[in-house]
Amino acid sequence: MLAQVWVFNGNRNPFPSGVFSTRAQAEAWIAEHGLSGTLTAYRVDTGSYQWAIAQGGFTPRKPHHTLPDFIANFSSAYQEHYHYYKGLGGEAATALAAEETLAEQGEDTFTNRCSG
Secondary structure (H helix, E strand, O other), rough: OEEEEEEOOOOOOOOEEEEEEOOHHHHHHHHHOOOOOEEEEEEOOOOHHHHHHOOOOOOOHHHHHHOOHHHOOOOOOOEEEEEEEEEHHHHHHHHHHHHHHHHHHHHHHHHHHHHO
């Protein structure tokens, strides 16, 4: 039985668009389609809330931390996760995203100067 699965969420999608048994399979799919989003490891047969508490990644300190709505919407950066941009992960993704942001800002600055 699987101990964990890898779940991919696109940047603008609150629902998963892929669930994989290995990180390698997930990353191949992400690269093949040039996807942007987050790949997160989820333990099987436990909720993220309970898992984070058991791992010491979260301690409920306020009354609302035990309410159903809080638990249902809980997510933790303590879970193993990776970010992808246009199919790239790690430093390559960060560099490409930064490069494109700077290019867009440069275009906006140029447009603003010319239309003044």
